[in-house]
Amino acid sequence: MERTWNNRAWFLVLPVLLLVAFSAIIPLMTVVNYSVQDTFGNNVFFWAGLDWFQELLHSPRFWQALARNLVFSGIILAIEVPLGILIALNMPKAGWGVPVCLVLMALPLLIPWNVVGMIWQVFGRVDIGLLGKTLSLLGVDYNYVQDPVDAWITIIVMDVWHWTSLVVLLCYAGLVSIPDAYYQAAKIDGASGWSVFRYIQLPKMHRVLLIAVLLRFMDSFMIYTEPFVITGGGPGNETTFLSIDLVKMAVGQFDLGPAAAMSLVYFLIVMLVSWVFYTVMTNYGQES
Amino acid sequence: MLELRNITKLAGAETHISDVSLKLERGTLNVLLGPTLSGKTSLMRLMAGLDKPNSGTLHFDGVDVTGVAPQKRDIAMVFQQFINYPTMTVYENIASPMRVAGADRKTIDDAVQRAAALMKLTPYLQRMPLNLSGGQQQRCALARAIVKNAGLVLLDEPLANLDYKLREELRAELPRIFAEAGTIFVYATTEPSEALLLGGNTATLSAGRVTQFGKTIDVFRKPNDLVTARTFSDPPLNTIVMRKSGDSLALDGGMSFPVPAHLGEIADGIYTVGFQPHHLSLTPAGAAPVSIRAKVIAMEITGSESFVHLNYADVRWVMLTPGIRKFETDETIEVFLDPQLLMVFDGQGRSVTNRQPLAA
Numbered sequence: 337m338e339r340t341w342n343n344r345a346w347f348l349v350l351p352v353l354l355l356v357a358f359s360a361i362i363p364l365m366t367v368v369n370y371s372v373q374d375t376f377g378n379n380v381f382f383w384a385g386l387d388w389f390q391e392l393l394h395s396p397r398f399w400q401a402l403a404r405n406l407v408f409s410g411i412i413l414a415i416e417v418p419l420g421i422l423i424a425l426n427m428p429k430a431g432w433g434v435p436v437c438l439v440l441m442a443l444p445l446l447i448p449w450n451v452v453g454m455i456w457q458v459f460g461r462v463d464i465g466l467l468g469k470t471l472s473l474l475g476v477d478y479n480y481v482q483d484p485v486d487a488w489i490t491i492i493v494m495d496v497w498h499w500t501s502l503v504v505l506l507c508y509a510g511l512v513s514i515p516d517a518y519y520q521a522a523k524i525d526g527a528s529g530w531s532v533f534r535y536i537q538l539p540k541m542h543r544v545l546l547i548a549v550l551l552r553f554m555d556s557f558m559i560y561t562e563p564f565v566i567t568g569g570g571p572g573n574e575t576t577f578l579s580i581d582l583v584k585m586a587v588g589q590f591d592l593g594p595a596a597a598m599s600l601v602y603f604l605i606v607m608l609v610s611w612v613f614y615t616v617m618t619n620y621g622q623e624s
Numbered sequence: 625m626l627e628l629r630n631i632t633k634l635a636g637a638e639t640h641i642s643d644v645s646l647k648l649e650r651g652t653l654n655v656l657l658g659p660t661l662s663g664k665t666s667l668m669r670l671m672a673g674l675d676k677p678n679s680g681t682l683h684f685d686g687v688d689v690t691g692v693a694p695q696k697r698d699i700a701m702v703f704q705q706f707i708n709y710p711t712m713t714v715y716e717n718i719a720s721p722m723r724v725a726g727a728d729r730k731t732i733d734d735a736v737q738r739a740a741a742l743m744k745l746t747p748y749l750q751r752m753p754l755n756l757s758g759g760q761q762q763r764c765a766l767a768r769a770i771v772k773n774a775g776l777v778l779l780d781e782p783l784a785n786l787d788y789k790l791r792e793e794l795r796a797e798l799p800r801i802f803a804e805a806g807t808i809f810v811y812a813t814t815e816p817s818e819a820l821l822l823g824g825n826t827a828t829l830s831a832g833r834v835t836q837f838g839k840t841i842d843v844f845r846k847p848n849d850l851v852t853a854r855t856f857s858d859p860p861l862n863t864i865v866m867r868k869s870g871d872s873l874a875l876d877g878g879m880s881f882p883v884p885a886h887l888g889e890i891a892d893g894i895y896t897v898g899f900q901p902h903h904l905s906l907t908p909a910g911a912a913p914v915s916i917r918a919k920v921i922a923m924e925i926t927g928s929e930s931f932v933h934l935n936y937a938d939v940r941w942v943m944l945t946p947g948i949r950k951f952e953t954d955e956t957i958e959v960f961l962d963p964q965l966l967m968v969f970d971g972q973g974r975s976v977t978n979r980q981p982l983a984a
Contacts, residue, residue, distance in 0.1 A: 517703040520674050525768075526695030526724045539710040 370596035388597035398598065400573070401581045402605070405557055408492070408577065412556040415496055417549060420503025425537070427508055441501040441508075449498075453565025456494045460566075480566060484574035491562045491575060499552060506548045510541035546617045550610055557606055578602050625649055626671065626776055626808050631680035633666055633832075640666040641677070642832040648808045650775070653799050653824030655840060656812040658855055663832040664812035668778045671810065673697050684775070695724075697776070700769035704781040706761035708753035714740075714764050715749040721772045739767040742801055759790040766794075770801065779811045783818075795821060816858045820844060828855040850973035853898050859931060862904070862941040866897045866968070873963070877937025881914045884963040890976050898967045901931070904943035910962030917958055920951045934959065 371388055373381040392398050427437050444452075460480050462468040471478040480490040514536065522532050560579040563569055569576035569584070576584075582602065586595035626648040633641040641663050648654050656664045669675045670682070673694040681690045689697060700721070708717045716723075718739055722732045740746045743763040753761050762782060769777055779798070783791040799809070799822060813819060819826045819840055826840040828847075835852040836843050847853035854861045865876045869892050874880040908915075918934040918941065925931075930949040934941045934957075943959060951957060968976050 515705050515707075517705050517707050520669070520672070520694075521701065521703065521707045523674060524672060524694045524699060524701050525721050527720075535709045535711060 367596045367599050370592050371600055372593075374593045384593055388594045389601070392594060392597050392601060397573075397581065398578075398601075401576055401578045404576070405559070405578050408488075408559060409553055409556045411492055412495055412499075413549060413552060415492070416500045416503050416552055417545070419496070420500050420548065421507050421541070421545075423500070423504045424507035424511055424541075425533070427504070429512060438505070438508075441504050444498050444501050445505075447498070449561035450565060452494060452498050453561050456490060456497075456562075457566050460490050482571055484571055487563075487567050487571060487575050490566060491559070494562050494566075495556060495559070499555065503548045503552065506544040507541050510544040511537060514540045542617075546614070549617065550613055553613060554606055554610055557609070625683075625685060627683040628671070629681045629683065631667075631670055631677045631682065633670060633675060634678045639832050641670065643680070644832075644834050645680075646827060646834060646837060648810065648825075650806045650808055653809045653811065653822060655819040655822055655824060655826040656810060656829055657814075657816060657819045657826050658829030659814055662829040662855075664814075664829055665780055666832070667829070668701070668780050668810065668812055671776065672699055672701055672778055698774050699776045699778060700772040700774040701778040702762075702765050702769050702780065702782045704784050706753070706758060706765055706785070708761060708764050708768075710752070710754055712753075713750050714745060714753060714756070717753060717764055718745075718749075718767045718771055721768055735771040735773075736767075739770040742770060743767045759786055759794070762786060762794070766798075766801075775806060776808045777810070779809070781812050781814065784814075798822075799824070816844070816856050819856070826856075828852045830855055846975070846977075847967065848975050850896060850898060850969040850975075853967055853969075853975075857898075857900060859901050859942040859944070861898045862901060862939075863896055863898045864937070864939050864941075866895050868892050868895065875916075875937070876939070879914065879916055881963060882912070884912065884966070886964065886977060887966070887968060890968065894971065895976065896969045896973070898969065899961065899965055901942040901944035903965045904934075904941065904945075904959050904961055906943075906945055906949070906957075906959060908960045910964050913960040913962055915958055915960055917956055920953055920955045920957060922953065923949070923951060925949075932957075 372384055372386070374384045375381050423441075427441075428434055447455075459465045460468045460478075462472050462479055468478060468480075477483070478486050480487045518536050518540075519532065522536060527535070558579055559577050560583070563575040563577060563580060564583075567575055569580040578598070579602075582595055582598050585591045585598065626646075628644055628646045631641055631644045632639070644667065656667060658664050666675070670677055673682075673689070673692055676691060681688055683689065684697070708714075709720060712720065715736055718736045719732050722735060727735075736749075737746070740749055743766055745760065745763055745767060748756055748760060748764075753764055756764065762785070766782065769779075782798075783794055786794065795818065798811075809824075811822060813822075823840055825838060826843045827837040828835045828843060828851075830851045835855065836848045843852065844856050847856060850863075867874045868883065868887070868890060871883050872880050873883055873887070875897075916936060918936040920932060921935050921940065922933040923930060924933070925948050928946065928948075930945050930947065932943040932945060932949065932951060934943060966977075970976050
């Protein structure tokens with residue numbers, strides 16, 4: 337076949353190329369540029385090669401933060417996904433309860449992160465907060481500023497409160513799309529409640545669950561605002577996640593080179609783990 | 625025998641099923657025929673025990689089963705949608721009712737293999753239902769119903785979502801497959817032709833009522849009332865108002881002809897007559913055909929037949945005629961009607977030519 341060249345075609349893809357260039361490629365390349373150089377400002381750069389990456393991968397601070405991130409995301413998924421499914425299963429399917437539940441569920445999602453942080457920061461304070469004061473009056477030793485376990489619990493509760501709704505809404509969408517005939521067929525077969533969940537509802541929710549797990553993983557892995565507002569990464573470094581460490585390094589210490597290297601590694605980890613989740617869950621779907 | 629006694633089902637302010645009484649014998653094929661929303665599915669749900677009637681009782685072999693849960697009844701049901709468990713193989717799907725019942729491995733395997741062979745699913749037993757074609761998915765659902773070997777098999781428009789060829793094929797097989805000793809087979813459909821092809825008995829439904837129940841061919845040929853005749857006609861039943869005075873019948877529009885033998889007994893007065901689209905013809909037929917001049921409104925041509933939509937005295941009729949015909953729109957043509965075939969209904973829509981008790 338004769339190949340024809342038509343350079344005008346480039347003009348058609350130009351807007352997209354420009355958009356992607358400015359929104360993704362140029363910022364990313366800027367970070368790559370910083371990550372292999374050293375700078376003290378004034379646009380003076382010194383070549384550093386892969387030094388920053390080597391330094392980062394040998395830094396216990398990075399590995400500790402990464403471990404915190406993985407543990408945190410693990411806990412978040414382990415709580416929010418089953419809880420979200422459970423709530424979605426118990427939501428009404430028809431009648432006046434549907435809009436009420438949907439609005440209640442959507443409410444936390446509409447609140448900005450920093451506001452959520454402020455709400456819980458005040459709510460949990462031992463001196464004036466409703467939760468903190470009540471707990472201390474009940475004799476529970478709760479202080480998120482000093483106790484790392486309490487700080488973790490607070491951040492986890494905040495995230496669960498803020499984001500379980502997303503899992504609920506996605507699962508609910510999957511559940512209401514199941515035709516009634518499935519439930520009738522199961523009823524006639526005499527299938528148990530567990531069988532209905534295992535063989536009808538779960539398979540039908542499988543796709544939305546994949547999206548829910550991916551979104552919740554990526555979001556929780558990038559956790560920043562909650563620990564920042566609550567304790568700024570403390571007590572000590574106990575809630576210093578990768579994102580907080582990164583901001584400290586870039587904005588606090590102005591170490592742009594190491595921060596850029598860390599950004600790239602952070603980005604690659606999120607991509608890698610998301611890809612693993614996606615592959616595992618889609619393969620599971622095909623096999624079963 | 626399944627017996628419904630004065631079953632009524634309300635949903636809020638709406639009446640879904642209104643005072644239905646039916647007796648379905650073991651070893652029979654029973655068609656529920658009616659348009660969408662006439663109550664076919666509601667009635668099946670009641671028979672299955674998925675819903676409880678607001679009044680009336682259900683008896684199975686003389687035992688009152690009105691409040692009994694569906695899994696405790698001896699039933700199988702197939703739906704219009706293809707319902708299979710998506711994460712189980714075809715084999716496991718077919719086996720699932722027996723697994724719930726707790727049968728042993730050998731019994732299950734024999735039953736599954738037999739049902740799969742009947743439904744031509746043997747090569748697909750290890751596949752997932754969603755990887756099968758629509759027809760195969762529905763066969764899988766049917767096979768599940770077969771292995772259950774239930775006393776009552778409910779099929780709710782099982783072929784409606786299949787393409788034409790598969791529908792023809794399965795329709796021919798279904799009665800044979802389920803015609804095992806002692807099974808009551810209930811089949812819901814919106815299509816009169818499907819009821820006729822299946823044979824057996826037919827109950828026509830309209831607005832939640834059973835308007836007539838009897839042998840399919842009898843209900844079709846001798847409807848008790850206008851509603852039944854309309855339900856059992858596709859394309860729609862042709863009707864016109866008729867006046868009888870003495871020895872002469874006059875149709876609306878001035879056409880008059882002598883009273884045919886089967887209408888000799890009826891009193892003078894105004895009636896509604898109905899006749900099927902194939903009762904109109906382009907050539908004279910019967911003993912004393914009536915010639916009618918009507919205007920062509922539209923033509924529909926299928927492969928071997930033509931539907932001619934006609935306007936006679938401002939009433940719309942459809943004529944079904946063999947072969948491919950070409951008429952111009954607004955052309956006036958001569959058609960013939962055999963008065964022997966007329967169904968005549970009185971002012972209340974009851975047939976005056978045919979009186980049968982409601983439940984045969």
